[in-house]
Every structure is written in C-alpha cells, then in structure tokens.
Amino acid sequence: MSKLIKPTAYKKLLDQQQTEQAIKQIKDFFQANLSTALRLRRVTAPLFVLRGLGINDDLNGVERAVNFPIKDLGDARAEVVHSLAKWKRLTLAEYQVEPDYGIYTDMNAIRADEELDNIHSLYVDQWDWERVITAENRNIAFLKKIVCAIYDALRRTEYLVNETYPQVKPILPEDIYFIHSEELLQMYPTLSAKEREDEITKKYGAVFIIGIGGKLTNGVEHDLRAPDYDDWTTLGENGLPGLNGDLLVWNDVLGHALELSSMGIRVDKKALLHQLELTGKQDRLELYFHKRLMEDSLPLSVGGGIGQSRLCMYFLRKAHIGEIQASIWPEEMRNECRECGFPLI
Numbered sequence: 010m011s012k013l014i015k016p017t018a019y020k021k022l023l024d025q026q027q028t029e030q031a032i033k034q035i036k037d038f039f040q041a042n043l044s045t046a047l048r049l050r051r052v053t054a055p056l057f058v059l060r061g062l063g064i065n066d067d068l069n070g071v072e073r074a075v076n077f078p079i080k081d082l083g084d085a086r087a088e089v090v091h092s093l094a095k096w097k098r099l100t101l102a103e104y105q106v107e108p109d110y111g112i113y114t115d116m117n118a119i120r121a122d123e124e125l126d127n128i129h130s131l132y133v134d135q136w137d138w139e140r141v142i143t144a145e146n147r148n149i150a151f152l153k154k155i156v157c158a159i160y161d162a163l164r165r166t167e168y169l170v171n172e173t174y175p176q177v178k179p180i181l182p183e184d185i186y187f188i189h190s191e192e193l194l195q196m197y198p199t200l201s202a203k204e205r206e207d208e209i210t211k212k213y214g215a216v217f218i219i220g221i222g223g224k225l226t227n228g229v230e231h232d233l234r235a236p237d238y239d240d241w242t243t244l245g246e247n248g249l250p251g252l253n254g255d256l257l258v259w260n261d262v263l264g265h266a267l268e269l270s271s272m273g274i275r276v277d278k279k280a281l282l283h284q285l286e287l288t289g290k291q292d293r294l295e296l297y298f299h300k301r302l303m304e305d306s307l308p309l310s311v312g313g314g315i316g317q318s319r320l321c322m323y324f325l326r327k328a329h330i331g332e333i334q335a336s337i338w339p340e341e342m343r344n345e346c347r348e349c350g351f352p353l354i
Contacts, residue, residue, distance in 0.1 A: 021350065223242055256268070273312075
C-alpha cells in the first residue's frame, strides 16, 4: 500500500492484553481530566441525524455521508454523523447551558471516503466537546487558554501511562507552541502544508496551528474546513484571520506530525454569512441549523473533537491505528502490517 508507513525498527512496547487494558485506562483518565479542565458534563449523542437539516458536519465539503432510509418516517433518509460540531451547539441551547460551561460526548462515526493509512480509518471515535462563551471571549487569547487546558490534560495522561507502563517514556514538551498557518507558510514557503506541519512539529514536539480554512497568501488553504462551524475568517492575532486551529504532536514512531484535535471558536452570524458567501454555500441559510443561528437562538461557543484511538495510538507508541481499534482494512495492508510486526485488530 503506497500510503502505508512501515517503521524500520518498530517494536511493540505492550502486548495485546496490556494494550486493551491501557486503552481503557487512557480513555477513562483523559475524559475525566477534560471534563474537569473545561467544565464539561457528559451527554448522550446520536449516531445518525436526519438529512436536510444542516446538522451533520460536512468536514471538507466533499465527503459523502453514509445514509439509509427510515421505514417509519416514509423512507426519509438519515445520515451517519461525520462529527457533531453543529449538533452540540443545538444541544447547548436545548439544555440552556450557562457561559463557561459545556458538554462532551463519545462520538462514533463512519467516514466512507477516508483514505486508509496508519492514522486514518473508516471508523472514527472521538470526544466531541462544546462550551458556551461570551462575545468578549471570541478571540485568540481565549482559544489559546482552552488549548493549554487540553494540552495539560494530555501531559497528565502521558504521566499516568508512564507510571503504569515504565517502558513508555514521556516525550511531550512542557509547553505547546502556537503559530499561525500564514506564519508557518512564510517560514517554509517551498513545502506543502503537511510538510510544513512535519517540520514545525518535529522542532517543537507539540504545536497548535492557528487559522485553518481560509486561503493563505499563496492562494491555497492550509487545510479545508466547512464554512458553518469554525470561524476561520475573523481577524485574530497579528491581524491574521482565523479563530480556530489544529493540535499536533510529533509521532516519533511514524516520523510525522500527528493531529490529535481540531477545534475553534464557532461562527457568529457575521462570520457565517461571510464564510457561506466565500464558499458559495448561501443556500444553507434555508436549513434548520443555520436558521437557528441567524435568529440568535444558539449560544456563542467554542468546541472541537479529540481523537480517542489516535490519542491511545500516540501514548502507547503504536505504528497503526488498527492496533487500537477494530475496523476494515485492505487485505494487502493487513498482510504488510503483519509482516512489519504490527498485525491489525
């Protein structure tokens, strides 16, 4: 498989039984820390939503959602969620959550168009979280505060893993490094976005790249984002646009940056209208979610997702996400992984 990374000196630090025990320990510990750090309470989330309400996240705008007809609703079609970015904001309104408090949930998704490799699977499991904010907190300084709280929870979790399994040495730096995607472009103008991520993350160990979704001065986005959840056009630090970003850590096993989380301050009415216009998606204003936002019945919020299997993969120094979760893989990939010493579940 051309996309499969095969580490030359890979050695599993934990056997399968230890791995399963560690997965549970990591998930239980991290979500408790996340909940405490951000003042989040757990809620139950849907696996699928009705098509046509504008609730499902369309990610980069090109991925197809798995869908099916519902017999008792006259064959109205439901879609398996890609993520819960919009659903969470509706839920904050429904539960009347106060500012500085929020919710989190276990999100399970199917992304049928995912290109499968060491870190991408058809099955996506993440903690989706959302927190109510005030208008005064719609700025980069507040976003950085949230990022640092999440990063501290990551470092505490890594310490726990090391205490339980001393062979897994802690490697996260004390602080996370912040940089805007435009500044990163100017630093490495001849490299692709992914190559720039590798360079900066290898240098600092843990990085938060600000401003994902808008076009940079080279005319290309650092990465694509849907226009109706993260705010990637409002001016932030140093006059550069974007109130969102990605949290990356250096994965020494694979020799590449690993994205653990994508998060951001969500669009307000002004940003929504602007981003829909930029992307030619003004027709979405007729959808349920967008109408709710435009009529001021949804709170301002910040939110994101944190990959559960990726988190475990990183902390346990695994070479493939298929060592953490059960999914479907091409037989050729399974064979190659087995030959390289990391058989997939």
